[in-house]
Amino acid sequence: MIEFFLGHYAYWFVLILLAIGLYGMIIKHNLVKKVIGLSIFQVAIILFFIASSTKWKATVPVLANHHEKIQAAAYINPLPHTLMLTAIVVGVATSGVAFALLILTYRRYKTLNETELLKRMSEEDAE
Amino acid sequence: MKEAENNPIVSLIASIVSPFIMLFGLYVIFHGHYSPGGGFQGGTLLAASIILIRLAHSSHTGQLQFPSKLGTPLGSLGVFIYYGTGLAALWWGGQFLNYAFLPLAEEISLRRSWGILLVEIGVGLAVMAILVSIFDDLLEEENHD
Amino acid sequence: MLSNSPALPPLIYLLTGIFIPLAAWKWKKLSFWLALGATSVATLFSLFNLSQALSQGSISYRFGGWIPPIGIEYVLDPLSGFVTSVINFIALVVIIYAYRSVAQEIEEFRWTPFYALVMLFLSGANGIIMTGDFFNLYVFLEIASLSLYGLIAIGDKKSPVAAFRYLIMGTVAGGFYLLGVGFTYLVTGSLNMGDVHHILFNLSPSPPLIVAMTLMLIGLGIKMAVFPLHGWLPDAYTHAPSSVSAIMAPIGTKIGAYAIARIFFFIFGVKLITQVIPAAQVLSWLSAIGIVYGSIMAMAQNEIKRMLAYSSIAQVGYIGLGLGLVSPYGFIGALLHILNHGLMKACLFLVAGNLRHQLGHSRIDRLDDSIRRLMPWSSASFTLAALAMIGVPPTVGFFSKWYLALGTIETKNWLFLAVILISSLLNAVYFFRVIERMYFRRQKIAKAAKNNFVAQKMGKREVSLSLLLPTLILALALVVFGFLNTWIIKTILMKALPAGL
Numbered sequence: 004m005i006e007f008f009l010g011h012y013a014y015w016f017v018l019i020l021l022a023i024g025l026y027g028m029i030i031k032h033n034l035v036k037k038v039i040g041l042s043i044f045q046v047a048i049i050l051f052f053i054a055s056s057t058k059w060k061a062t063v064p065v066l067a068n069h070h071e072k073i074q075a076a077a078y079i080n081p082l083p084h085t086l087m088l089t090a091i092v093v094g095v096a097t098s099g100v101a102f103a104l105l106i107l108t109y110r111r112y113k114t115l116n117e118t119e120l121l122k123r124m125s126e127e128d129a130e
Numbered sequence: 131m132k133e134a135e136n137n138p139i140v141s142l143i144a145s146i147v148s149p150f151i152m153l154f155g156l157y158v159i160f161h162g163h164y165s166p167g168g169g170f171q172g173g174t175l176l177a178a179s180i181i182l183i184r185l186a187h188s189s190h191t192g193q194l195q196f197p198s199k200l201g202t203p204l205g206s207l208g209v210f211i212y213y214g215t216g217l218a219a220l221w222w223g224g225q226f227l228n229y230a231f232l233p234l235a236e237e238i239s240l241r242r243s244w245g246i247l248l249v250e251i252g253v254g255l256a257v258m259a260i261l262v263s264i265f266d267d268l269l270e271e272e273n274h275d
Numbered sequence: 276m277l278s279n280s281p282a283l284p285p286l287i288y289l290l291t292g293i294f295i296p297l298a299a300w301k302w303k304k305l306s307f308w309l310a311l312g313a314t315s316v317a318t319l320f321s322l323f324n325l326s327q328a329l330s331q332g333s334i335s336y337r338f339g340g341w342i343p344p345i346g347i348e349y350v351l352d353p354l355s356g357f358v359t360s361v362i363n364f365i366a367l368v369v370i371i372y373a374y375r376s377v378a379q380e381i382e383e384f385r386w387t388p389f390y391a392l393v394m395l396f397l398s399g400a401n402g403i404i405m406t407g408d409f410f411n412l413y414v415f416l417e418i419a420s421l422s423l424y425g426l427i428a429i430g431d432k433k434s435p436v437a438a439f440r441y442l443i444m445g446t447v448a449g450g451f452y453l454l455g456v457g458f459t460y461l462v463t464g465s466l467n468m469g470d471v472h473h474i475l476f477n478l479s480p481s482p483p484l485i486v487a488m489t490l491m492l493i494g495l496g497i498k499m500a501v502f503p504l505h506g507w508l509p510d511a512y513t514h515a516p517s518s519v520s521a522i523m524a525p526i527g528t529k530i531g532a533y534a535i536a537r538i539f540f541f542i543f544g545v546k547l548i549t550q551v552i553p554a555a556q557v558l559s560w561l562s563a564i565g566i567v568y569g570s571i572m573a574m575a576q577n578e579i580k581r582m583l584a585y586s587s588i589a590q591v592g593y594i595g596l597g598l599g600l601v602s603p604y605g606f607i608g609a610l611l612h613i614l615n616h617g618l619m620k621a622c623l624f625l626v627a628g629n630l631r632h633q634l635g636h637s638r639i640d641r642l643d644d645s646i647r648r649l650m651p652w653s654s655a656s657f658t659l660a661a662l663a664m665i666g667v668p669p670t671v672g673f674f675s676k677w678y679l680a681l682g683t684i685e686t687k688n689w690l691f692l693a694v695i696l697i698s699s700l701l702n703a704v705y706f707f708r709v710i711e712r713m714y715f716r717r718q719k720i721a722k723a724a725k726n727n728f729v730a731q732k733m734g735k736r737e738v739s740l741s742l743l744l745p746t747l748i749l750a751l752a753l754v755v756f757g758f759l760n761t762w763i764i765k766t767i768l769m770k771a772l773p774a775g776l
Contacts, residue, residue, distance in 0.1 A: 028443055041446055048450050052457050065165060083460070086410055090453060092170055092257075093417045097446050099264045100424050104442065106268065107428060107435040124433055202296050209293045216286075226282055228340035 013054035020047035032117045034108070038101045045094040049087045056083040136187060144186035151179035159254040163243065169250035173257025180262050201263025208256025215248045280324055281336040281351040281405060284317045284359055285415070288398035295391040303383060306390040307374055313394060314370050317401070318363040325356035329766065335407065343407070344467035350407035354610070354771035358404050358533050361614045365525045365621050365749075366397055372745040373518035376628050380516045385429055393522065396422035403530045409456045409466045412534060413449060416498070420445045423527060427515040437510035444497055444507045452494030458487035472542045480551040488547070491538060492554055499531030501558065501595050502565030505588050512584035517628025520580060524587055524624055525617030532594045532613065540598075540606070545775035549601055559599025563694045565592035570701035574708070579627045579637040582705060583620065586664070589698060590616045596691060597679050605682030607768050608675055611760065615663070615671040618756065622660040622749035629653045629742055642712040652743055654713050656750040661706035663753045666699045670753050674760040 008015065020043055027040020057079050064078040109115055112123050152175075159172030184192035216227040224231035229245025230238050291313035299306035327334060333352035337343065370393070377389055399419025406412050424445070428438040460466055462483045463474040478484070497504040508528075512520050539548050539555075548554040569589030576582040590612070597609025630637045633650060647654050663670035676695060683692040756763070 025447075028447070034439065037443060041443060044447065044450055048453050048457070051454065055457065055461055083457075088168070088170060089410070089414060093414070093449075095261075096421055097417070097442070099260075100421055101439065101442055102264075102268060104424070104428055104435045104439045108439065111432055111435065120436065124436065127432070203300070206293045206297045210297075213290060213293065220279060225279060225337055225340050226286065227338055230340060 013050070013057075017047050017051045017054065020044075020050065034105055034115045034117060034120075037117075038098060038105070041101065042094065042098060045090070045097070049090055049094075052083040052087050052090075056080040140186050144182050148179045148182050151182065152176055155179060155254075155258075159250055160247070162250050163246060169253025170257050172250075173254035174261065176254065176258040177261035177265075180258070181265050184265065196262060198263070198266045201259050201266060204259035205256045205263065208252045208254070208259060211252030211255065212249050213252075215245060215252070219245070277323075279336065280320055280327070281334060281349045282338070283320045284324070284363065285398045285402040285405060287313050287317045287320070288394045288401060292391050292394035292398055295394065296387060299387045299390075303386050306387045307370075307377075310390040310394055311367075311370055314363065314367045314397070317397070318360070318367050321356065321359040321363045321401075324351055325353070325360050325767070327351065328353050328356040329770065344465045344470040347406070347408045347411050348467065348469075349405045350468070351405065352771070353767055354533075354537070355404050357610070357767050357771060358529070358613060359401055361617055362400055362404070362526050362529070363397070365617050366393075366522060368745045368748055369518055369521045369621060369625070372521065372625055372628070372742055375739060375741050376518045376632060377516070379632055380518075381429055389426070389429060392422045392425050395419075396426065396522070397526075400526050400530050404533055407468045409459065409468060409471070413453050413456060416452065416530075416534075417449050419527075419530065420449065420498075423523060426519045426523070427511050430515045430519065433510070434514040437507075437514045441507040441511045444504075448494045448497035448504075450494070451490045451497070455487045455489075455491035455494060458483045458490065462487065468537075468542050472544070475543065475547070480547065484547075485552050488539070488543060488552060488554055492535070492558070495531045495535045495538070496558075496561075497531075498528070499535060499595065500528050500588055500591050502561045502568060502588070502592065505565065505569075508588060509581055509584040512587065513578065513581045517624065517631055520583075521621050521624040521628065524583070524620040528587065528591045529594075529613050529617065532591065532598070532609070535595075536598055536606075536609070540773040540775075545601055545773070555599045555601045557599075559596050559688075559691065562592040562595030562599060563691055565589065566596065566694055566698045567701075570698045570705070574701065574705040576705075577639055579630065579639060579709065580624070582639070582709075583623050583627065586702070586705070587616075587620060589702075590620070590664075593675070593679060593695075596695075597682060600679075600682045600686050600688065600691070602682045602685045603772055604678050604685050606772055607764060608678030608680075608682050610768050610771060611671075611678060611764065612675040614756065614763070615675045615753075618749055618752050619660050619663045619672060622656055622746060622753065623664075625742075625746045625749065626653050626657040626660070629746065632742060639709055639712060642709065643716045644714070646713045653746060656746045657713070658710055659750045659753060661710060663757075664706060665703045669757045671757045671760065672753075674757060678764075 024040045024042075024044030024047055027043060028037050031037055031040065058076070061077055061079045064081040064084075066073070105115060108120070112120055114120050114123065155172045155175030155178075157172075158167040158175055159169060162168035162172070180192075180196045183195050215229070215232070219228045219231050220226055222231040222233065227245075227249075229242045232241055232245055234244040235241050291309055295306045295309055298309060328351050333350060335343070336349040336351065338347045338349070340346070373393075377386060381389060396419050399415045399417075399422060402415030403412055403419065406415060424438045424442045427441060428435045430437075456466070459471060462478065462481065463471045465471055465474060475484075493504070497507075500508045512524060515523065535558075549556070566589045569585045569587070569592060573582045573585035573589065576585060594609045594612050594616070597605045597612060599605075627637045629650065630642075630646075630653070634641075659670070663672035666672045666676045668674075676699065680692055680695055683689070683695065
């Protein structure tokens with residue numbers, strides 16, 4: 004039982020962060036907090052990949068010198084790390100686009116609160 | 131940025147530290163394949179050095195260091211360097227982004243090393259320009275809408 | 276150079292996308308000509324790719340010269356060649372339309388970013404279809420999605436909110452897909468699609484694999500807008516500019532449908548998706564509910580673009596139903612519907628754009644008889660496309676529904692057959708609402724005088740040729756491809772079936 008929780012603690016953190024991110028995107032009314040929830044969601048996925056790349060008693064995949072023979076079992080798997088570099092860049096770009104959209108929304112409707120925004124949008128329809 | 135009174139300590143420290151951050155960013159780009167680093171990481175550090183000056187000084191000083199209108203062209207130029215390396219590999223007979231065909235060195239592994247370095251420089255330039263332009267757009271006054 | 280042709284469509288679009296901000300710095304109109312040139316060249320290359328794939332079988336292109344599974348490879352087989360040709364052809368027609376439509380609807384300083392984003396979107400769409408690597412699909416999916424969020428936000432006053440809603444749901448979709456890829460990598464140790472296919476032969480289904488398939492289905496289902504995950508679609512289609520709706524509707528949801536077809540049929544295999552987890556059954560049931568839901572909601576709409584958006588949910592339900600049936604006729608029907616729905620929806624959105632161009636609105640309750648006299652060609656195209664959506668032979672819509680119906684008969688799903696027939700009737704109801712107003716509703720006398728005065732003042736009756744020609748090309752294509760459908764099925768689609776069907 005302890006093994007189930009403590010042995011895989013990294014994956015439990017992934018689960019908690021996924022839940023926090025989804026909670027933020029759904030429940031919070033402020034649009035900026037929804038974007039923060041989205042960022043937390045993406046970070047959880049990055050943590051999942053990196054946690055899955057570790058090995059028992061293995062070290063960072065940086066070569067000290069070039070001349071020894073490389074034993075693959077002594078280094079952690081570097082492939083998920085490179086995939087996650089791309090995923091981090093995608094997250095940055097998504098946040099950039101999200102903030103640009105929020106600025107446009109604020110300029111047009113002067114509010115970033117979701118309930119207030121929907122009210123102003125439906126008032127505009129009624130005219 | 132609003133033209134508020136700028137704290138002289140913050141402005142002075144920022145002016146001193148910013149070139150060192152830029153140098154470290156360049157170091158991270160160039161040592162991407164020997165130690166943790168690479169194009170995106172170095173580009174972010176370069177952008178941080180430029181944004182530090184924009185935060186600590188007035189907007190006029192920020193524009194002196196890196197004008198806002200350079201953002202998109204430099205970004206396109208950075209992606210062009212990346213794409214150009216790939217196209218050059220196509221031109222000299224290989225597949226797209228096959229660095230072994232670029233006439234940069236004699237040994238194949240050295241050619242791949244130089245090819246990756248070119249690509250990382252392109253990525254670093256593009257990331258720096260785009261992150262600074264995102265920051266500038268977030269602060270732009272309402273003049274279009 | 277021609278041996279590199281499998282990779283060329285996404286690369287050409289990418290090159291133009293990054294070149295347009297530099298080249299069109301001073302001359303804004305140059306961005307249109309660059310976009311048009313790139314789309315034509317890419318269409319030619321994708322047709323060439325299709326002919327290569329049909330004659331030589333499946334071709335693989337290795338980026339960087341690294342052999343798979345170490346490197347990224349692009350796979351060119353009849354399925355990917357067919358879908359890229361369809362997408363690029365429709366994009367070419369819509370970009371010709373966009374010249375004047377963008378000039379009217381969008382401010383001048385936004386023209387260059389518009390064309391650059393369209394090029395990036397098409398690069399992402401082509402990349403998704405051509406790629407043979409799981410993570411590369413995620414990268415191109417995000418490229419296409421981010422460009423699309425930007426394109427939608429260039430529309431009317433409410434468009435940033437619609438784009439923001441799409442952004443939240445679309446990024447969650449990409450996140451779920453990426454988690455699915457992570458689980459697949461943990462189980463099989465490879466990211467290459469063909470390699471995973473071979474490794475899965477020797478593995479028995481395990482919980483990580485089941486979780487991977489579920490997550491990928493949910494993620495790609497949000498992109499494809501299957502029934503409960505469609506919430507982003509109506510607002511996004513309505514508030515986007517006319518040309519963006521016309522590019523987004525035929526292409527945006529189809530790339531999700533293609534990704535589901537490729538991953539679930541070609542890589543996981545028919546046995547995994549029907550017996551281990553009932554993924555295909557769930558997809559077919561949700562699509563059937565989506566068909567009925569979309570048709571009923573479309574009847575209640577008051578504005579043409581919103582009605583077409585709900586109709587798109589129903590039509591994507593047809594593709595999902597065809598995929599979920601897991602039968603040869605169903606698969607062929609789904610692929611044929613990708614082509615047909617693309618043509619029909621693009622034509623309908625272009626007509627809605629024409630209405631907006633001339634009248635300033637596209638609301639149904641303000642249409643009347645004068646449309647038939649003011650804009651005869653647009654009305655005729657709308658009628659032809661509506662008949663195609665309902666499924667009247669010899670237009671294309673009839674044939675894709677025919678093959679879907681044959682698929683439901685083959686697998687003895689009588690309920691789905693009833694759903695297809697009833698939804699055709701519902702399609703008839705909401706399209707005839709518009710056609711009745713356009714052709715039969717007499718104008719009030721006072722309004723007639725005012726409308727004629729306005730028309731004379733505007734100086735033109737029908738929209739100009741560069742707006743009209745794409746509409747007519749697509750309307751004509753509906754009938755031409757209807758006659759050609761047996762040829763298409765025999766030469767292209769029969770070779771695109773996955774193993775096991």
